[in-house]
Amino acid sequence: MTKERLYLFDTTLRDGQQTPGIDFSVHDKIAIAQMLDELGVDYVEGGYPGANPTDTEFFASKRTANAAFVGFGMTKRPGVSASNDPGIAALLQADTDATCYVAKAWDYHVRVALGTSEEENLDCIRQSVEAVRAIDRETMVDCEHFFDGYKANPDYALACAMAAFEAGSRWVVLCDTNGGTQPAEVHEIVSAVAQHIPGANLGIHAHDDTGQAVANSFAAVEAGVRQIQGTLNGIGERCGNANLVSIIPSLALKPAYADRFEIGIATDKLVELSRLSHKFDELMNRAPDPQAPYVGSSAFATKAGIHASAILKEPQTYEHVPPEAVGNSRRLMVSDQGGKSNFLTELARRGIEVDKADPRLDGLIALVKEREAAGFAYEAAEASFELLARDRLGAVPEFFKIDSFRVQVERRFNALGELTTVSEAVVKVEIDGKPRMSVAEGHGPVNALDKALRKDLGKYQSQIADLELVDYKVRILNGGTEAVTRVLIDSTDGAGERWTTVGVSENIIDASFQALIDSINFKLLKSEVRP
Numbered sequence: 001m002t003k004e005r006l007y008l009f010d011t012t013l014r015d016g017q018q019t020p021g022i023d024f025s026v027h028d029k030i031a032i033a034q035m036l037d038e039l040g041v042d043y044v045e046g047g048y049p050g051a052n053p054t055d056t057e058f059f060a061s062k063r064t065a066n067a068a069f070v071g072f073g074m075t076k077r078p079g080v081s082a083s084n085d086p087g088i089a090a091l092l093q094a095d096t097d098a099t100c101y102v103a104k105a106w107d108y109h110v111r112v113a114l115g116t117s118e119e120e121n122l123d124c125i126r127q128s129v130e131a132v133r134a135i136d137r138e139t140m141v142d143c144e145h146f147f148d149g150y151k152a153n154p155d156y157a158l159a160c161a162m163a164a165f166e167a168g169s170r171w172v173v174l175c176d177t178n179g180g181t182q183p184a185e186v187h188e189i190v191s192a193v194a195q196h197i198p199g200a201n202l203g204i205h206a207h208d209d210t211g212q213a214v215a216n217s218f219a220a221v222e223a224g225v226r227q228i229q230g231t232l233n234g235i236g237e238r239c240g241n242a243n244l245v246s247i248i249p250s251l252a253l254k255p256a257y258a259d260r261f262e263i264g265i266a267t268d269k270l271v272e273l274s275r276l277s278h279k280f281d282e283l284m285n286r287a288p289d290p291q292a293p294y295v296g297s298s299a300f301a302t303k304a305g306i307h308a309s310a311i312l313k314e315p316q317t318y319e320h321v322p323p324e325a326v327g328n329s330r331r332l333m334v335s336d337q338g339g340k341s342n343f344l345t346e347l348a349r350r351g352i353e354v355d356k357a358d359p360r361l362d363g364l365i366a367l368v369k370e371r372e373a374a375g376f377a378y379e380a381a382e383a384s385f386e387l388l389a390r391d392r393l394g395a396v397p398e399f400f401k402i403d404s405f406r407v408q409v410e411r412r413f414n415a416l417g418e419l420t421t422v423s424e425a426v427v428k429v430e431i432d433g434k435p436r437m438s439v440a441e442g443h444g445p446v447n448a449l450d451k452a453l454r455k456d457l458g459k460y461q462s463q464i465a466d467l468e469l470v471d472y473k474v475r476i477l478n479g480g481t482e483a484v485t486r487v488l489i490d491s492t493d494g495a496g497e498r499w500t501t502v503g504v505s506e507n508i509i510d511a512s513f514q515a516l517i518d519s520i521n522f523k524l525l526k527s528e529v530r531p
Contacts, residue, residue, distance in 0.1 A: 004260060006261045008265070010229075011045045013032060013045060014048070016235040016236050024054070029054070031498065032283070033064055036064070036067060037067045040066070043070050046071060047059075047072060048073055048090075049094035051090075059094055059095065072100045081127070082131040098138035100139075101125075101139070103164065104160070105175075106145040108149070126163050129164055130167050139171075141172055143157070143164070146160075147185065150193075171202070174189075174190060179208055179209025180210055183219040186204075190202070199225055202226065204229065205242075217230065221261075232245060245277045246292075248263065252270055270326060271326065274327035274379075281380075296328075300319055300328055343365055344356055350386050371388075374504060381501050384501045384518045384522075399460060401429060405453075408425075409422070409445055423448040438453070438455035463523065466493045468493070473489075485507070486503070487502065487503045
């Protein structure tokens with residue numbers, strides 16, 4: 001039997017950015033877009049073209065190689081033609097593969113928010129879609145508050161959806177904007193709409209205000225929709241959006257869906273899902289949810305007792321899917337068994353071959369677990385993990401040796417009488433047994449350390465000339481002024497490669513220095529420099 005295609009639309013960079021406390025930088029957006037592209041989602045929504053300097057710079061950069069890159073904006077304003085609407089102009093001029101409009105589908109909002117007539121709103125939808133169709137670009141319309149609108153006035157909500165479809169929109173997306181619709185209601189309403197618009201042209205956009213965004217997404221699929229919108233780890237305004245990290249493995253691994261549908265996520269990408277989810281959380285500088293479905297560290301964890309014994313004999317007794325299928329691992333807390341295959345997979349992915357019976361592998365696994373218990377986060381800091389692994393397996397040369405470092409921060413008045421803070425760092429290193437000392441000032445102690453460390457590395461100086469630190473994140477792992485601190489540093493080079501390193505210490509400067517050293521060592525290692 002031929003399987004039907006389901007399309008995955010990610011709105012992390014647009015709807016997800018409305019999450020309280022989250023503000024993506026350009027580098028964040030580029031990194032997330034690449035993560036999504038490599039995963040295999042069909043659409044990556046980038047935000048509002050030209051809305052702010054961040055989005056302007058992001059839309060001017062290389063974003064996706066495989067996924068359709070989507071610009072988002074409002075349908076045209078009432079009383080203005082599409083050709084004279086600046087918002088429409090920005091969407092048409094943006095270098096995107098598709099355009100997604102948000103349109104009012106609740107008659108209450110048409111009157112109150114837009115202050116226009118119901119017919120004028122329909123005309124806004126039609127003209128906006130036609131403007132994008134005229135340049136032969138894929139178009140979709142998010143019908144905002146569709147379910148609330150349908151319950152209040154089904155004829156008008158359907159008319160809004162029909163206006164988009166009849167004007168040529170590839171997708172008409174039904175949005176549970178308030179997140180309060182129940183799964184049975186979603187199924188009933190979508191089924192009614194599917195009598196007028198083919199399911200192959202319908203999408204679902206669910207918010208999680210009742211904790212049912214994933215369930216509502218699947219209810220919509222059962223009723224006919226063939227596009228699912230959501231975000232990484234379910235981020236989004238208020239309680240978040242439908243979590244694609246939970247939806248994807250259910251579609252791929254559960255026979256109820258896998259036997260009927262196919263998605264664009266390959267098996268070799270599905271096994272990286274846990275790592276991607278955790279890396280995204282670290283990028284956002286927040287702790288991964290240990291009880292997240294499929295990818296949480298406790299998703300396949302079992303305490304001592306008959307459960308652990310049963311899992312050792314028949315894993316499926318307490319595991320609804322094999323944890324390795326999503327890149328996770330079984331944790332039996334009584335015996336701490338399992339996990340070696342995951343390490344072998346991760347090492348092989350980095351070109352490190354080691355026999356599973358090699359005692360050095362057991363030592364590496366024990367060391368990683370010990371360090372992660374102390375606060376290190378290697379899932380987010382792959383460069384530090386690779387350095388640690390290669391070092392324990394005897395494959396990392398000593399490029400340089402740190403003898404000591406010192407940082408001084410002075411708050412003083414400058415020559416103009418302005419209060420200023422000056423940071424100065426001194427770093428002593430040995431290269432080929434010869435000591436070197438560098439001094440540098442910077443905008444803060446970490447910047448001063450970075451400058452001093454990279455000021456004079458002798459014969460390696462040319463290899464690190466294009467090294468640049470592009471992000472710096474700090475997390476306090478416990479409370480108090482003597483708290484343990486984790487620092488993540490993102491680095492890039494002239495070839496456009498990006499990597500993350502980690503440091504952990506009770507001293508934030510020491511943690512930062514650890515991550516800085518790893519960044520330089522990783523750069524030298526991947527440049528195949530010989531000491």
